[in-house]
Amino acid sequence: MAQMYAMVNCFQYPRTSIRMTVNSSLDPKRSIPHHVELNLGDKTLDRSLLGLYAMNGGKGANSYAQNSSYQRGVVDAAKPLIEAEIATKVDIKQLSSTNTTPFRIADFGCSTGHNSFPAIQIITEAVEKKIQTQAQIPDFHVFFNDQVMNDFNTLFHSLPPQRNYHAAGVPGPFHGRLLPNASIDFAYSSCALNWLSEVPKAVADHRSPAWNNGKVHYTGARKEVFEAYSNHYANDIDSFLKARAEELVGGGLMALLVPAVPTFENSGTSYTTPTEMDLIGSCLVDMAKKVNFQYFNSQSKLAHLFLDLSKFCIITESQQYDIDIDQKKYSYGVLNLFLLQGILSEEQVDTFNFPLYFTIPQELKAIIERNHSFSIERMEILNNPGKRTLTSASARATYLRAVFEGLLINHFGTEIMDELFDRYTEKLAASPLFLDPENEKSIIIFVLLERKVV
Numbered sequence: 001m002a003q004m005y006a007m008v009n010c011f012q013y014p015r016t017s018i019r020m021t022v023n024s025s026l027d028p029k030r031s032i033p034h035h036v037e038l039n040l041g042d043k044t045l046d047r048s049l050l051g052l053y054a055m056n057g058g059k060g061a062n063s064y065a066q067n068s069s070y071q072r073g074v075v076d077a078a079k080p081l082i083e084a085e086i087a088t089k090v091d092i093k094q095l096s097s098t099n100t101t102p103f104r105i106a107d108f109g110c111s112t113g114h115n116s117f118p119a120i121q122i123i124t125e126a127v128e129k130k131i132q133t134q135a136q137i138p139d140f141h142v143f144f145n146d147q148v149m150n151d152f153n154t155l156f157h158s159l160p161p162q163r164n165y166h167a168a169g170v171p172g173p174f175h176g177r178l179l180p181n182a183s184i185d186f187a188y189s190s191c192a193l194n195w196l197s198e199v200p201k202a203v204a205d206h207r208s209p210a211w212n213n214g215k216v217h218y219t220g221a222r223k224e225v226f227e228a229y230s231n232h233y234a235n236d237i238d239s240f241l242k243a244r245a246e247e248l249v250g251g252g253l254m255a256l257l258v259p260a261v262p263t264f265e266n267s268g269t270s271y272t273t274p275t276e277m278d279l280i281g282s283c284l285v286d287m288a289k290k291v292n293f294q295y296f297n298s299q300s301k302l303a304h305l306f307l308d309l310s311k312f313c314i315i316t317e318s319q320q321y322d323i324d325i326d327q328k329k330y331s332y333g334v335l336n337l338f339l340l341q342g343i344l345s346e347e348q349v350d351t352f353n354f355p356l357y358f359t360i361p362q363e364l365k366a367i368i369e370r371n372h373s374f375s376i377e378r379m380e381i382l383n384n385p386g387k388r389t390l391t392s393a394s395a396r397a398t399y400l401r402a403v404f405e406g407l408l409i410n411h412f413g414t415e416i417m418d419e420l421f422d423r424y425t426e427k428l429a430a431s432p433l434f435l436d437p438e439n440e441k442s443i444i445i446f447v448l449l450e451r452k453v454v
């Protein structure tokens with residue numbers, strides 16, 4: 001349990017108004033109400049707006065753009081399959097009769113585009129090759145979709161200057177409708193359908209048999225936890241398919257590259273992406289146990305500090321502080337504040353779960369068949385195609401950081417990220433998952449679907 005002892009004299013922070021009430025007890029068993037309010041001038045801070053699922057934006061050292069060679073490996077591995085399927089399945093008759101309308105492509109979960117652009121190039125070139133002798137080459141219109149918090153600025157800024165298509169962004173969750181009826185000829189999604197729309201509610205509910213305390217994912221957890229995840233996944237994929245069924249033209253194609261595992265058995269000994277998430281979980285648990293003594297009087301840290309107080313407040317000190325700060329009155333004061341606590345609380349770790357699920361081929365096939373809107377034209381396993389792209393433990397840790405940091409910050413705050421990923425790098429470097437790449441059993445399922453004509 002985190003413990004906090006706060007000693008506040010007075011402080012300065014321009015345009016800041018803070019009222020803090022800390023009720024605390026030295027008896028850790030006593031649960032005493034606590035409350036921290038933060039109002040930074042005219043800015044309202046809403047943690048939910050930080051973006052649960054967006055990858056790290058920009059092009060910096062921890063960005064997704066700089067750390068997604070694994071996902072690029074997936075695109076490269078799928079290239080011959082996509083080309084072959086377009087060569088045999090794109091309907092020239094349909095194209096030549098409607099050659100004034102563009103050929104529309106949508107990428108669902110494109111992130112900042114660095115792997116999306118090569119994928120779109122593969123698709124457009126394959127379509128051009130298929131029709132070049134028999135029909136007029138259409139205009140291509142490409143819709144890049146991702147969550148609203150995705151860094152679309154970097155995406156648009158990075159668009160290839162020589163592209164042969166018109167580009168548009170489509171923000172929003174892909175589990176619902178995003179585009180007009182029967183408007184898309186080719187849908188594509190890579191390394192995105194393992195993300196759930198949210199963490200299954202039961203997993204974070206301490207009254208539920210599926211409560212996942214002490215763990216951050218379903219590997220090695222109770223069967224109820226796993227079932228909550230797998231049911232949620234089935235519903236999410238079904239919603240995704242329903243939405244795409246409305247958006248695709250009859251006979252339209254959809255290529256999905258879905259991160260998965262070969263089997264649900266032996267999850268303890270076969271090393272897969274969920275193993276990496278467990279390693280992050282064990283770092284978080286270690287950090288919750290680490291007792292830390294920190295002394296702050298830095299005014300620049302103030303805003304972060306008070307934001308973070310909201311998560312440290314499982315309080316054990318029996319005093320109460322009521323502080324009202326007005327800029328005029330206290331503008332030359334100094335903050336002295338001690339935190340004696342775990343860097344994280346166990347409660348924080350217990351209430352965090354990764355909203356990701358890694359299916360197996362049979363399960364995905366059954367979900368698609370139950371949906372009835374698409375025929376499965378091809379389904380293949382790509383054996384961990386990006387496996388050899390990340391050769392050092394730190395490169396591999398940064399790859400995961402680029403993917404998960406936004407999600408982790410949303411729950412734990414920014415302050416712990418460096419330490420978390422340092423710890424993770426160490427654990428990963430000693431893990432059989434990293435020591436022998438052959439241990440890693442993650443797969444990508446390639447599925448080519450055709451929208452049934454109704």
Ligand SMILES: C[S@@+](CC[C@H](N)C(=O)[O-])C[C@H]1O[C@@H](n2cnc3c(N)ncnc32)[C@H](O)[C@@H]1O
Nearest residue numbers: 053054071109111115146147173174190192195
């Ligand atoms: C690992 S990245 C893959 C990006 C890109 N397709 C690639 O292959 O590099 C997963 C992407 O899916 C997006 N994503 C996850 N859930 C989503 C949802 N419900 N709606 C839209 N995008 C989503 C994430 O924001 C992220 O950009």
